[in-house]
Amino acid sequence: MTKISNGKRIYGAWAGDPAGTPEDTARCIEEVMGSGRDMHSYQCGKKRGHGEGGLYCRIHDPEYVKAKLQARQDVWDKETAESTAKYKLEFTAVKACKEINPDNPQAVAERIVKAVNSYDAMKEALQAIKEPAGAWSNDKVTYLENVINHTIELAEQALAEGK
Ligand SMILES: [Zn+2]
16 A cells, blocks of 8 residues: 655665655556556656646556456446346246157257248248139239148248247
């Protein structure tokens, strides 16, 4: 901790050097630790001029430190939210498959994948039924079209709900 003695900051004071090193008023007031095994503390070596009273260097400006921490927190929050959502989704999906078939939820999941994959093919096939209908009566064509459209609608609804 930076000591204040007679209103002046003292750096690196310890039992072996109780007087420490007085503040250099051209430099940032932040206290930094020595590198490696050097356990002493020193006044930051960078020029001051930032933050409240211009007492800090750029990277020790409390506003800058706060913004940096907040940015890191935001990234962390976003990642946590994403992985939580993913986990919840997977948990819900597995739970639903287990409810359908407790002995083999994997088979249920595979069936759903197959159903989704075959959806486009089914839609195409249903559309194709319409084509040779030219010879049929208009009432029958209309009826068939209604049935096809209704089936597609139901399938789309089921898919949308499954997503
Ligand atoms: Zn500094």
